[in-house]
Amino acid sequence: MEKTAPHVTLDNPAGAPQPLSPYYSQVAHVRQADGSALLFLSGQIAEGATLAEQSRGVFETIDALLKAHGATLADVINIRTYLTDISRLEEYGAVRREFLTGTPPTSMTFEVSRLFRPEAQIEIEIVAAVTGG
Template sequence: MKLEQIHTIPDPYAPFLLSQAIRAGDLLYLSGQAGAGAGDDGGIVGDGDFDSQANQAFLNLERALRAGGSDLEHVIKVTIFLTSMSNYANVVKLRRKWFSPPYPADTIVEVSALYTPEAHIEIEAIAVVRETGQGASRMDSW
């Protein structure tokens, strides 16, 4: 099976030797999407503001899905990493905002830290590709 790398422009993952997503057949595997903004520095938005970071993480997830030929309606599994389970209720609200029934399978995990101390949430996903013939050549800019 051919693996296709999916990325957007700019690609914040390239310096770290990561793929933003990998397409394998009709499945799309997305690396964790955090609350990094569209600025040149890729810095975390909303210093200390979980809701701002979470909304940005979902926007980033949506953008990466589109680049890979999918969308939020075709997400079948998400794993959401939180630095504090005190934000669990907020995550439930966000799932209602960003997903629709049938809701994707989900695992929510508390971790002691993410890739930068400012990050409070990271979302990884698996989705079904809705378009055939789309892949690494699809890029979406911020």
């Protein structure tokens, strides 16, 4: 882990899938005074031929990154999704419901013309709140 300030750590946790680019940290871990933490995850993409495969891969990576910081998908409080084809929102939504059960987090979904990898159909970024983090 690389420290950037006494209360902020930026890292690419060991044991979690590593980023597809060396130019960013996957997680910003912000420790709060009460011992809790906020986790800000960089946008994640995944390999796969279909939107469902890519969505599933993204959520699996997000799950691994959260677990590396003592969190789970139940700790997600905000999700921002970027789709290259908004007409496929329901296909993505079906996969999302497999991973995010219970009360849904706050959310924004955008259609974008393309993502940084030409084959990417989806990118997701997450904020999670961890008690006692």
